[in-house]
Amino acid sequence: MNKTPLYPIKFTPILKDKIWGGQKLKNILNKNSDLPNVGESWEISDVEGDTSIVSNGSLKGQSLKQLLETYKQDLLGIQNYRIFKDKFPLLIKFIDAKEDLSIQLHPNDELAAKRHNSFGKTEMWYTLQADDDANLIVGFNQEMTREKYLKHLNNKTLPEILNFDKVKEGDTYFIEVGRIHAIGAGVMVAEIQQTSDITYRVYDWDRVDDNGNERELHNDLAIDAFDFDMPDNFRVNYSKTANESNEMVSCPYFTTHYIELDKTLQKENHQDSFFIYICVDGEATIKIDDTSELIKKGETVLIPAAAKQFEISATYAKLLEVYV
Structure with a gap:
């Protein structure tokens, strides 16, 4: 490998x-x-x-x-x-x-x-x-x-x-x-x-x-795929505390956090998973070791699971953070 x-x-x-x-x-x-x-x-x-x-x-x-x-x-x-x-x-x-x-x-x-x-x-x-x-x-x-x-x-x-x-x-x-x-x-x-x-x-x-x-x-x-007994629990309530990962959805298939960012965050990957960042507003720079990539509104990046530390910096950005 x-x-x-x-x-x-x-x-x-x-x-x-x-x-x-x-x-x-x-x-x-x-x-x-x-x-x-x-x-x-x-x-x-x-x-x-x-x-x-x-x-x-x-x-x-x-x-x-x-x-x-x-x-x-x-x-x-x-x-x-x-x-x-x-x-x-x-x-x-x-x-x-x-x-x-x-x-x-x-x-x-x-x-x-x-x-x-x-x-x-x-x-x-x-x-x-x-x-x-x-x-x-x-x-x-x-x-x-x-x-x-x-x-x-x-x-x-x-x-x-x-x-x-x-x-x-x-x-x-x-x-x-x-x-x-x-x-x-x-x-x-x-x-x-x-x-x-x-x-x-x-x-x-x-x-x-x-x-x-x-x-x-x-x-x-x-008709066989319906679950007619589902509760009305589909609206997601989540906090928007600045400069930290706010949990939105966590299920067996993915976990998604909301991040509103106006400074530099040091990220530690303890999840044994890749990370995906989706920029939904503003722009941010994501840096692994000496390599950085700008991510603007409407762009998506994949962070390999082997990256155990990285940083995200922005003056203004809203990001969705996803992992499995």
Whole structure:
């Protein structure tokens, strides 16, 4: 096993044209694209067919897959490598919904493995920007049963039973598998999720594409993936104490902290994990040994697990800190 070059690793964003996408990823987060409706920027991805490519430093041009195969536990951490082998466990995205996304949910690990040879898709959203009166849809607005849900689905009255939450910058949601959800028009989020591209679409607002075709729905698969007994615990309350890591979400798949920074932080990696930093406002410099990398709003870096000390400095930055 080769020793991992220790520096903050950046990747070239993988941009996705979506029927519901807009211009904010280009105009606000400075993503470079000629696509007409940029809906997603995949910042760090090991999804088959969409593997991230390093954009900086001595590893430039190598894929995330190559890094995993070459550097193994030095990149992931000992325990993570034992579990995930040469598969990166997280997918990091920015999403811009100019129009409502489809109503959807994701399967758990067991169903996803059996049906799709994939991980499940537990995820979280951090709201980067929201237009006035913009909503996220998360969960139901009443107690729900399979029978009641199917009645509304078949009658095309599903929106009547969905929970619409008005959102603003900084609002954070934890979306467990089996929970119905959708990003509403006018909302831009950072999304942290298991490495999976398995989505069960149950309703798409009767939309059609340029050829008059509706998008595929997955209701036969989705009905077995629902957890109708979930409590309404999806809103994430977190503190914003300056210059320290404030826990937002901690689950078996990832832990995410919020950091509001206006000085230099010395970081010790006691987690036996890589770290990911997502800059959601301002800019910060991350330094490992003698190598530093500037990270601006809308950028993401990966710190290898073998980096046991590093520092982050800023005059003003808001960061999401993620590890497994």
